[in-house]
Amino acid sequence: MEEVDVEPSPMVIADLNSFIYRHLGFEWGPGDLLVYETNYKLQGPRTAGSPLVHVVRKDEDICSPILLLVPDSNYRSVIRACMEELQHNVSILLAIELIWNLCEVLFIDAAPAGSLLLHLLDWVRLHKSDVDARAREVLQSESPAQHQSYWDVVRRTLILQGRMDEARQVLSKQASLRAESSSVFKRMDVLLQTMPIFNPTGTQTLTEFDVKWRHWHEECDRCLQDNTFASNRHLETIVKILVGDEDTILEQKELLSTWYHFLVTRLLFTHPTIKPPDLHYYAQSSMNMFLGPRAPPEPLDIILLSAFEFDLHQVIKDCSIALNNWWFVAHLTDLLDHCKLLQSHNLHFGSNLREFLVLEYASGLFTHHSLWQLAVDYFDHCPEFGRVYLELQIERIPLDTERKAIKVLRICEDRQMSEQVRSICKIMAKRALRNNRLGSALSWSIRAKDAAFATLISERFLQDYCNKGSFTDLDLLDNLGPAMLLSDRLTFLGKYREFHRLYGENRFSEAAKLLLSLMTAKIAPRGLWMTLLTDALPLLEQKEVIFSVDQTYELMSCLEELNSGTKDSNTTDQEEDIESTKTELLRLALARNLAMAIVKEGTIET
Amino acid sequence: MDPTAKYISQKISRTRWRPVPAGLLQQPEVFAAGSWDNESNRVSIWSLGDDDSDTDGEFDEEPRLLCDSEHDGDVTDLQFLDGDRLVSASSSGAVAILKLQPDCQALSLAHVWERAHRYSCDNAPCTAVVCRSPELVSVGEDGRVILYKADQTEVVRVIENADSSTIHAVTFLRTTEVLTVNSIGQLKMWDFRQQSDSPAQILSLTGDRVPLHCVDKHPNQQHIVATGGQDGMLCIWDVRQGNTPFSLIEAHSAEMWEVHFHPSNPNHLFTCSEDGSLLHWETTSGSDMSTLLQRGWNSRVVSHSGVPLAGEDDSVVSSWLAGDSSKNRLEATHMLPSQTLSVNSLDVLEQCLVCGTDGEAVYVHRQLPV
Numbered sequence: 001m002e003e004v005d006v007e008p009s010p011m012v013i014a015d016l017n018s019f020i021y022r023h024l025g026f027e028w029g030p031g032d033l034l035v036y037e038t039n040y041k042l043q044g045p046r047t048a049g050s051p052l053v054h055v056v057r058k059d060e061d062i063c064s065p066i067l068l069l070v071p072d073s074n075y076r077s078v079i080r081a082c083m084e085e086l087q088h089n090v091s092i093l094l095a096i097e098l099i100w101n102l103c104e105v106l107f108i109d110a111a112p113a114g115s116l117l118l119h120l121l122d123w124v125r126l127h128k129s130d131v132d133a134r135a136r137e138v139l140q141s142e143s144p145a146q147h148q149s150y151w152d153v154v155r156r157t158l159i160l161q162g163r164m165d166e167a168r169q170v171l172s173k174q175a176s177l178r179a180e181s182s183s184v185f186k187r188m189d190v191l192l193q194t195m196p197i198f199n200p201t202g203t204q205t206l207t208e209f210d211v212k213w214r215h216w217h218e219e220c221d222r223c224l225q226d227n228t229f230a231s232n233r234h235l236e237t238i239v240k241i242l243v244g245d246e247d248t249i250l251e252q253k254e255l256l257s258t259w260y261h262f263l264v265t266r267l268l269f270t271h272p273t274i275k276p277p278d279l280h281y282y283a284q285s286s287m288n289m290f291l292g293p294r295a296p297p298e299p300l301d302i303i304l305l306s307a308f309e310f311d312l313h314q315v316i317k318d319c320s321i322a323l324n325n326w327w328f329v330a331h332l333t334d335l336l337d338h339c340k341l342l343q344s345h346n347l348h349f350g351s352n353l354r355e356f357l358v359l360e361y362a363s364g365l366f367t368h369h370s371l372w373q374l375a376v377d378y379f380d381h382c383p384e385f386g387r388v389y390l391e392l393q394i395e396r397i398p399l400d401t402e403r404k405a406i407k408v409l410r411i412c413e414d415r416q417m418s419e420q421v422r423s424i425c426k427i428m429a430k431r432a433l434r435n436n437r438l439g440s441a442l443s444w445s446i447r448a449k450d451a452a453f454a455t456l457i458s459e460r461f462l463q464d465y466c467n468k469g470s471f472t473d474l475d476l477l478d479n480l481g482p483a484m485l486l487s488d489r490l491t492f493l494g495k496y497r498e499f500h501r502l503y504g505e506n507r508f509s510e511a512a513k514l515l516l517s518l519m520t521a522k523i524a525p526r527g528l529w530m531t532l533l534t535d536a537l538p539l540l541e542q543k544e545v546i547f548s549v550d551q552t553y554e555l556m557s558c559l560e561e562l563n564s565g566t567k568d569s570n571t572t573d574q575e576e577d578i579e580s581t582k583t584e585l586l587r588l589a590l591a592r593n594l595a596m597a598i599v600k601e602g603t604i605e606t
Numbered sequence: 607m608d609p610t611a612k613y614i615s616q617k618i619s620r621t622r623w624r625p626v627p628a629g630l631l632q633q634p635e636v637f638a639a640g641s642w643d644n645e646s647n648r649v650s651i652w653s654l655g656d657d658d659s660d661t662d663g664e665f666d667e668e669p670r671l672l673c674d675s676e677h678d679g680d681v682t683d684l685q686f687l688d689g690d691r692l693v694s695a696s697s698s699g700a701v702a703i704l705k706l707q708p709d710c711q712a713l714s715l716a717h718v719w720e721r722a723h724r725y726s727c728d729n730a731p732c733t734a735v736v737c738r739s740p741e742l743v744s745v746g747e748d749g750r751v752i753l754y755k756a757d758q759t760e761v762v763r764v765i766e767n768a769d770s771s772t773i774h775a776v777t778f779l780r781t782t783e784v785l786t787v788n789s790i791g792q793l794k795m796w797d798f799r800q801q802s803d804s805p806a807q808i809l810s811l812t813g814d815r816v817p818l819h820c821v822d823k824h825p826n827q828q829h830i831v832a833t834g835g836q837d838g839m840l841c842i843w844d845v846r847q848g849n850t851p852f853s854l855i856e857a858h859s860a861e862m863w864e865v866h867f868h869p870s871n872p873n874h875l876f877t878c879s880e881d882g883s884l885l886h887w888e889t890t891s892g893s894d895m896s897t898l899l900q901r902g903w904n905s906r907v908v909s910h911s912g913v914p915l916a917g918e919d920d921s922v923v924s925s926w927l928a929g930d931s932s933k934n935r936l937e938a939t940h941m942l943p944s945q946t947l948s949v950n951s952l953d954v955l956e957q958c959l960v961c962g963t964d965g966e967a968v969y970v971h972r973q974l975p976v
Contacts (some may be wrong), residue, residue, distance in 0.1 A: 369643060369644065369645055370616075370617055370643040370644055373947060373964055400680070400697060400731070401680060401682065401697045401731045401747070402731070402733075402747055402772055402789070403619075403642075403680075403682070403731075403733075404643065406836070406861060406880075407880065407948065407964075410860055410861065410880055435725040435726070435728065435730070435748070436725075436726075437747070437748070437749060437770060437771065437772070438770050439749070439769060439770030439771030439772075439788070439789070439790055440747070440749075440770070440771045440772050440789060442771070442790070443771050443772075443789040443790050443815070443817060446814075446815065447836075472770075473767075473770035475769065475770060475792070475794075475805070475808065476770045476771065476790060479790070479792060479808065479810055479815075480815070481791075481810070481812065481813065481814070481815050482813060482814055482815075483790075483814070483815050
């Protein structure tokens with residue numbers, strides 16, 4: 001658990017090894033059974049692509065992982081796979097990704113001044129992917145310069161991306177068209193080309209970059225003051241943006257569309273060497289400038305602002321409130337905890353914040369009909385209370401088939417949860433017993449090593465025998481094997497059946513010995529002694545002497561022991577009569593056998 | 607070469623290759639997958655696309671869904687009856703025949719035997735089904751063995767109370783004989799020509815009665831059978847002789863869910879398990895599997911994935927019959943790149959292997975070294 005790698009610990013999804021550095025998450029929706037999974041890239045190249053969202057629906061299962069499905073609050077699935085269709089709930093997913101990526105940039109990557117802005121630029125670019133499409137559209141049209149969105153694209157490309165090279169490429173289309181103003185365009189081209197971009201891996205220090213940038217900035221300013229671009233109002237606007245004129249940038253509100261975009265652009269052209277601690281000041285002011293004084297900030301804005309202020313706890317708190325699911329918060333907290341960024345402040349009830357959130361999330365998962373296996377893994381990663389939670393929850397999984405029960409039991413056995421094993425096996429055994437599946441019931445008792453239940457099953461068998469006069473399920477009884485030793489009653493049952501079998505095979509002396517041992521070794525329950533003695537009758541009545549003298553004496557003593565017990569006052573007269581008749585018969589048979597045995601043993605073989 | 611994984615958002619209980627017409631030396635391209643543990647389960651048909659295998663054999667083709675159909679209850683077993691028809695067993699106790707339309711455009715229900723397996727006042731899950739066209743045999747938690755004919759609406763024969771415990775798997779030995787395994791560790795042979803409802807033969811391990819979960823017959827030699835059980839032991843039996851298996855191999859650390867001999871090259875055996883691994887067993891000596899059985903072998907589990915699995919070591923696994931260890935060796939390789947959730951099912955045909963896991967992923971390997 002103390003791994004240094006950045007991936008969040010609950011990575012059950014080793015299945016997706018083909019996707020490196022991604023992870024699967026589950027969102028636990030409001031109420032009940034709403035779930036979806038997402039693939040997020042945690043590290044690695046940040047290619048501008050829509051996140052793959054894969055939704056498992058309560059009502060419909062979707063097989064392709066590329067479909068983007070979003071549940072609305074009534075659990076009706078929306079079956080469109082396009083991110084651009086910003087329907088009401090897609091925005092939640094977008095927001096989540098936005099926040100997640102920002103947290104990555106600010107907290108995980110912890111970029112220092114210089115590269116901070118570059119990362120923020122990437123972040124913004126990732127969430128504004130429509131620019132590429134537009135640019136392509138313009139470039140591929142017949143006369144790009146005449147295209148109505150032409151200047152939009154230039155400004156967007158410029159403003160949004162800080163993608164100067166591409167802007168220049170687009171501008172060149174214009175330049176080739178108008179020969180007379182080509183010098184102006186050339187000037188612009190030079191400006192754009194010479195804009196310094198900080199290279200974090202290069203040898204240039206931040207100060208050097210700063211100097212260079214200021215130089216360039218002055219150059220732009222000079223162009224503005226000289227009215228170099230006065231002839232073309234579009235170019236004039238651009239140069240104003242380059243200079244970092246906040247009002248001009250603010251005018252591009254529509255193209256920017258969000259205050260954080262405005263923030264990043266603003267920083268790009270005024271403070272490219274922004275340091276992390278200074279970020280929040282600009283964030284706050286950008287938001288105010290963009291949204292205006294009277295617009296109330298939305299929950300997303302508050303969360304982002306907390307992130308810019310590097311207030312982790314506030315971010316988590318706001319996310320918990322705003323997003324009514326535990327998934328995001330649990331994973332984010334876990335990730336931050338892993339990076340040792342979260343000072344674990346202990347909550348009043350003993351576990352730290354991260355564990356609390358993960359536990360909550362996993363508990364929610366557990367009630368889902370098929371995600372309980374994943375929840376187990378989450379619990380495994382909660383060192384303090386995970387096991388307790390698991391112990392409580394695992395017994396509540398509905399077990400419709402034996403196969404599912406076997407899987408649950410394997411989970412328990414792997415974690416040495418013997419209590420739960422016993423209880424689950426008992427449930428299954430009881431169910432089997434109710435359905436008259438004695439073999440299954442026994443098999444469950446064996447697994448749980450539950451002697452008490454094995455005794456119960458044996459009683460049931462014996463009851464059946466007494467009622468019907470023969471054994472049911474001989475295939476089981478004849479093949480008990482070492483399982484027989486699980487309980488005394490079971491051992492008796494097995495041996496008793498063996499007696500019957502020996503008798504059936506006419507192996508009388510062995511049968512006799514077995515029968516006697518059952519009584520003398522006290523394996524047989526008292527209540528059945530009469531039955532056993534009655535079983536001995538035919539052996540006593542055989543022509544040949546089967547029981548030896550000693551054996552006969554023992555039988556006699558058993559009989560006397562049986563009769564010496566206190567009489568049950570509830571027996572009716574009729575039953576008492578039967579009992580005494582039986583005893584008489586037995587006594588007679590035993591006496592006769594004794595006589596014959598004495599004679600036989602006393603005779604010398606000649 | 608690593609298998610390609612495809613994530614299909616449902617826990618998979620069974621995967622089966624669609625049979626390739628005999629005579630054509632084709633690799634299978636279409637497979638069926640059944641789900642379980644969902645509120646609404648499905649049987650789905652997937653295709654691997656055109657087999658444009660070249661010299662480099664680069665398959666990055668992900669399986670794509672052709673069609674699917676709703677299924678009532680968990681899919682507990684799936685078997686292809688022939689190229690167009692699929693038999694499914696359900697946790698509701700029903701056995702159904704699904705028909706695949708030409709071009710795999712749709713999957714429809716052709717016939718269903720509702721409540722084939724049942725208790726007196728409840729449903730009993732059907733646990734396994736096996737086909738040898740036109741006959742089908744199903745077994746269930748109610749201990750019944752039922753014989754059907756594909757085109758008849760009524761069942762042909764029911765062996766009531768065939769077993770007092772759950773029957774987990776069944777396989778045909780001969781046209782009229784089947785072998786079942788149950789949860790008290792017994793193998794029972796049933797002959798449908800006999801009138802009586804008792805098994806022709808019962809085999810079991812001495813020692814603990816460990817539940818057996820899967821069984822498969824050697825494709826060429828009908829008396830050789832492999833079983834796998836709750837403790838992950840792979841047992842090879844000769845049903846003609848003896849009451850005990852020839853070989854016991856510690857294959858897995860948890861329940862073994864399926865065991866398959868390769869249908870055309872029986873020196874290869876595949877097993878998959880709850881512990882998340884799929885093993886490919888092959889004999890490395892010149893002799894074939896049957897000779898090995900008579901002489902026994904030493905076996906070693908070798909991991910070829912390069913990633914050491916937790917808790918695994920390279921120690922020599924115990925052998926049952928000490929044989930000529932220098933000549934006869936059985937080697938096992940892990941087929942999946944790393945630990946996954948339980949691998950519930952696998953199927954092999956020609957050079958292709960498909961398996962499904964509880965991690966909601968299907969893995970396809972198209973270049974088996976067989």
